[in-house]
Amino acid sequence: MKLALIRRQFAATGGAELYLQRLLRALLGQGHEPHLFAESWADALRGVTFHRVPAGGSRATRPVRFAETVREEIKKETFDCVFSLERTLQQDVYRAGDGLHRVWLQRRREFAPAWKRPFVGRGAFHRNMLQLEAGTFDPRNTRHIIVNSEMVRREIREHFAFPDERIHMVRNGVDIARFQRVARDEARRRFDLKDNDYVLLFVGSGWERKGLRYLFDALRSINRQTRALGLAEGMLQFVAVSRDVSASLKATLTGVAPDRPAHPPPSPPAVPDTLKLLVVGKGRKPANAPPNVTFTGPMAETELAYAAADLFVFLPIYEPAANVVFEALAAGLPVITSAQNGAGEMIEEDENGNVVDDPSDTRSVAEAIAYWWSRRFYVPPVHATDLSLERNVAETLALLEMAAKEKKR
Numbered sequence: 001m002k003l004a005l006i007r008r009q010f011a012a013t014g015g016a017e018l019y020l021q022r023l024l025r026a027l028l029g030q031g032h033e034p035h036l037f038a039e040s041w042a043d044a045l046r047g048v049t050f051h052r053v054p055a056g057g058s059r060a061t062r063p064v065r066f067a068e069t070v071r072e073e074i075k076k077e078t079f080d081c082v083f084s085l086e087r088t089l090q091q092d093v094y095r096a097g098d099g100l101h102r103v104w105l106q107r108r109r110e111f112a113p114a115w116k117r118p119f120v121g122r123g124a125f126h127r128n129m130l131q132l133e134a135g136t137f138d139p140r141n142t143r144h145i146i147v148n149s150e151m152v153r154r155e156i157r158e159h160f161a162f163p164d165e166r167i168h169m170v171r172n173g174v175d176i177a178r179f180q181r182v183a184r185d186e187a188r189r190r191f192d193l194k195d196n197d198y199v200l201l202f203v204g205s206g207w208e209r210k211g212l213r214y215l216f217d218a219l220r221s222i223n224r225q226t227r228a229l230g231l232a233e234g235m236l237q238f239v240a241v242s243r244d245v246s247a248s249l250k251a252t253l254t255g256v257a258p259d260r261p262a263h264p265p266p267s268p269p270a271v272p273d274t275l276k277l278l279v280v281g282k283g284r285k286p287a288n289a290p291p292n293v294t295f296t297g298p299m300a301e302t303e304l305a306y307a308a309a310d311l312f313v314f315l316p317i318y319e320p321a322a323n324v325v326f327e328a329l330a331a332g333l334p335v336i337t338s339a340q341n342g343a344g345e346m347i348e349e350d351e352n353g354n355v356v357d358d359p360s361d362t363r364s365v366a367e368a369i370a371y372w373w374s375r376r377f378y379v380p381p382v383h384a385t386d387l388s389l390e391r392n393v394a395e396t397l398a399l400l401e402m403a404a405k406e407k408k409r
Contacts, residue, residue: 001404002033004074006084006091008055008066009039018323019097019172019392020085024048026393035079037070060124063087064132080404087129087136092403094136095146095170099320099342100155101129104209107318107340111360137162144403146170146396148321149342168399172326172343173392176384179303179331187307191294197274198231198373201309201333203302203324205282210322211315211338211359212279218313218365219277219290225366231275238370275373277313280305306331311372315359316341329353330387332379336368346387352380 007020020036021043027034028047035049044050053073055066067088074082074090084091087098105121112120135141137160145167147153153167193199200219204210226234277293280302285295299305306312312328313336325343328335335353337344344355354368385391 001080001401002035002078003027003400003404004035004037004077004079004082006037006070006074006082006086006088008053008063008086021045022389023393023396026397030397035077037073039066060128064128067132067135081400081407083400083403084136087132089132089135090141091136091143092407093144093146093400094142095148096152096156097146097148097320099152099318100159101126101133102159103155104318111317134160139163139166143406144168144399146399148172149345151342151345152320170392170395170399171346171386172321172323173389174323174326174330174387175389176330176382176387179306179327180382182303182307184307187304190304191278191296191308193276193308194274197276198376199309199311200275200277200369201280201305201312201328202277202314203280203305203312203327204314204316204322205298207281207283209316209318211317212283213286214315214359214362214365215277215313216286216288216290216293217360217362218369219275219292221362221366222275222369223290223292226275235370235373238367239374278305278309302327303331306333309333310376311336311369312353313337313365313369314341315356315365317359319343321345326387329380330382332382334372334375334378334380336365336372 005020005024007017024034024036024045028045033049035051037051037053039053039055041050051073053066053070055062055069057065067086071089081093082091083093083095085095085097105126109117109120137145137156139162143166145156145162147156147167147169148171150169153169156162156167157164200215202212202215207213222234222238225237228234229237275292277290279293279295280299282298296305306328310333312325312333314322314324315336315338316322317338317340319341321342322337325335325337325341325346329346329352335347337347337353337355338359339355339357340359347353347355349355354371356364356368358364
């Protein structure tokens with residue numbers, strides 16, 4: 001197949017970009033002819049034809065100008081299938097990996113301070129994005145839509161008259177082996193962590209949307225409790241509020257691990273005396289961050305952070321399906337996330353994590369952290385088939401081939 005793939009800003013760092021990079025490799029490996037349309041492209045793959053699409057303009061007008069320009073550029077050639085990962089005006093398949101802009105604005109209003117809510121979503125940029133989004137979800141402009149969570153499918157049904165049979169689920173996938181090959185001891189040394197530190201992990205940039213402040217609030221709450229009572233007593237008090245975890249508490253206090261094999265190191269450490277949080281990603285360090293937080297900045301080898309951690313906590317106010325959740329699950333970490341994250345559909349309560357209804361509910365988040373601390377010798381099962389990168393690529397390719405066959409009829 002000769003395919004056109006669209007992504008406005010392409011650099012091999014973000015989730016959508018990594019997804020596209022993997023797909024391009026698969027297309028090349030199967031003998032297809034991929035063409036990438038973007039404003040710019042870092043780390044070009046040999047065999048992919050790059051089409052630079054100059055858009056220009058202000059922040060408000062740039063997305064619309066790109067959509068208009070790329071539509072005209074694609075008309076210059078004939079493609080078996082046009083696959084867009086961007087809100088654009090004419091495509092055979094659109095991947096709604098960024099979710100819905102109008103829902104993102106709703107979530108921002110919901111979680112913003114009262115004084116700020118009237119101003120959320122105002123301005124030319126948001127007006128243009130909403131208009132562009134409406135064009136993308138018009139069934140006359142898009143033949144098929146790929147979603148990566150049922151949450152996004154429901155949002156499309158609620159806001160647009162798009163035929164349900166033309167919306168297809170393809171969940172994210174990750175390279176499972178990558179997140180299982182790093183030795184825990186080595187990884188913890190890289191971050192200067194002690195054997196008896198209990199380590200929370202947050203991975204992501206764009207900290208407002210991804211809820212880092214709510215994790216900080218929960219950490220401050222735990223810090224206050226544990227300063228007064230000590231870490232073990234304070235954590236157990238949190239757990240006792242709403243959970244019956246007698247078996248886990250017995251394991252904690254006696255050093256006898258539960259049924260499942262221990263997460264490395266093979267011998268359970270002593271009761272933790274320090275709670276720490278690693279924050280991996282790009283952002284400005286807040287002045288009021290809790291003292292037991294380490295900011296690593298962006299990391300290419302995030303598998304080191306997953307190997308060093310005991311619990312992954314990610315509390316977005318809106319996330320279509322965070323790939324970092326899939327990475328954490330592949331690494332064998334329990335995950336605490338919010339109901340506003342489509343990747344929460346991968347969580348089985350108390351089996352591989354917890355989903356909190358409201359990311360700003362500090363007590364619920366703190367209780368969930370304490371619960372997993374009480375089960376810190378337990379390793380969640382890794383459901384390799386569900387998390388597989390190979391499955392993700394195969395399902396995507398199948399949909400592109402289907403769309404190409406329809407186009408020929």
